[in-house]
Amino acid sequence: MAGGQERILKRRISSVRSTKKITRAMELIAGSRIVKAQAAVKGAHPYSELISKVVADLAAGGGSINSPILKPRERVKRSAHIVIAADRGLCGAYNSSVVRAAEGSILEDEEIGAEYALILVGRKAEGYFRYRDFRIDNAFTGFSDQPSYEDARAIGQLVSERFINEEYDKVELIYTRFISAGKQEVVRRPLLPLEREVISGGDGKPGDESSNSATASYEFESSPEALLAEILPKYIEARIFAALLNAGASEHAARQRAMKAATDNAEELIKELSRVMNRARQDAITTEIMEIVGGAEALSSSDADADEDSAARAIAFERDYLEHQGAGPDN
């Protein structure tokens, strides 16, 4: 009987041990991907900085303000949320915290009487909202851990178009911002209409030979309005791209942390189970000896209350054994 328990424990330990190997491998993979994802986040900086500067310069150069992308709507009838989560699980609370933030934001919209629209990135976000019967306008999957600019472009074109057609009156990004390998936070950022700060502070003045002040006087190829109309969609794409990259890096960081916790936990479990198994083995041995001794005694006493010596020897042996057990490390 007791031997059976030992065997069961042994099997469990080996299963935990192989689970630990898997989680350890996932931890290491996520760890190495963080570095790459972080580099991607950094690599996208120069472009988004430069495009912000160009947009601001164009706006200052007179290319403002009539673009529909810049105009806040008087009444928000339909508010869109771009929710960026992961394609895969096993990354702790990463997906659920993004999804929870999105749900909160939808509730807020409903309170002010606006409909919601969902644009989801990542299989996990899609699964969550589909299961709960939310209306999903679009779902993009398959690139959450390594987003490319093409992915951002697809999303950007979609929302810009619908915003301009007044299908959406507001677009918001919900994603996890990557601060450092140890710190990420879920953020909600307005995307459309573009905020005024985006276009203020530029130093482009329309080409005017006479003004030679501190602000540069730009020469524009085609009108500033036309240029702005062309560049604003790209600016939006760049914003979405930055959000995707941040989310990707956060996903790897969250996964690494979750898998490290799982590995540590497996180690703890192995230790615990080995202890229980050793005790079970010793119990089994003790029981066996007791049985032998008991059997011997029964034999000798039935043998016409004879050989007391041998009975005494058996009892002494058993006492020795138990004392030895008691001195052992596990009792």
Added chain:
Amino acid sequence: MAFLVELVSPERILFEGDAVMVVARTTGGDIAFLPGHVPYLGALAISKLRIMQEVDGGPRFETAVAVHGGFVEVSGEGVKILSDIAELGTDVDVVRARTAMEAAEAALRTDPENVEAKKALQRAEVRLDAAGANA
């Protein structure tokens, strides 16, 4: 005299360095930037962009880049080019570009009005041009 040239794509900085001349094609036509150019802002066509570098009176050294749209800004700080799809000539996969060109040509033969195919053909030609492989 030289000025700073930066060429950035959404993923990374493709080129950063001092140059003596940049030749680009904007929607309005070809334009060359020399040191001291007035501040300028324009949209790029699908074209080959050339960056000329010079080492102190030595021979000129040209870097060709295939840009598929984008913007060029000239300011006191130098020339900045941003393009969401750009490839250094040396990075171009010639075989792939050629395949893409043939595919686009084939598509145009069946439907001469196919706008996508026309663009694809133009992109492939620019790529091959930048790579120095004649189309």
